[in-house]
Every structure is written in C-alpha cells, then in structure tokens.
Amino acid sequence: METESKQQILERRKEIEQELVDMLKETESDFTLDHVRDAIFHEEDNDDMMKVVAMFDRGGDASELSNVLELVTDAWNYFPHKVLGGISPAEKLLEYNADIK
Secondary structure: OOOOOHHHHHHHHHHHHHHHHHHHHHOOOOOOHHHHHHHHHOOOOOOHHHHHHHOOOOOOOHHHHHHHHHHHHHHHHHOOEHHHOOEOHHHHHHHHHHHHO
16 A cells, blocks of 8 residues: 555545445445444454445355455545544554654
8 A cells, every 4th residue: 555645545535435335326235334434443353344345245246246345445444443543544554654754
C-alpha cells in the first residue's frame, strides 16, 4: 500500500463506500453500508474480515468472489478500526511514515 495524504485516504474511503453500496444492491444483500463499517470498526477475530465478505455472498462465481474480496480488502484498509484508536490502517501507515521521517 502506498503512502497517501490524509485527504487522499478520505477521498478513497468515499469511493469505497459508494462501491460497497452498489455491490450490496447488486448482490441483493440484506446488509447495509453501516453494517459493513460497524463490522470493520469492531473487529476482534482473525475471521472478522470473512464475516464482511459473507455479507455479499450469494453463491456467485469465482470472478464475483474476487471482486468482493478486492472491495472488502480496500474497505478493511481504509475504514476506521477501534483497535487502531479509531483510524484506518491506511491512516496508521501515514502516521508511521511521518514518525520515521
């Protein structure tokens, strides 16, 4: 993951939110964007990311699963996590890189 500015991170987060909303509609999921954000924010276990993936699962083909995995990975990296003090991994990376300069 390349280091981005805080503004770039927030812009990318907005793009991901829209992509998630579109995919939730496309997969006719019973879940909402708030469910996805909440699951990521409150993650505790190693398998929590797969719980988010399952929100989109409708038994589609491999290419659909690949798209879901890519989008959920982006959401995981750009959405805030409670265990990171309410910031995203991308923001944590930004902090880390600022500290080592």
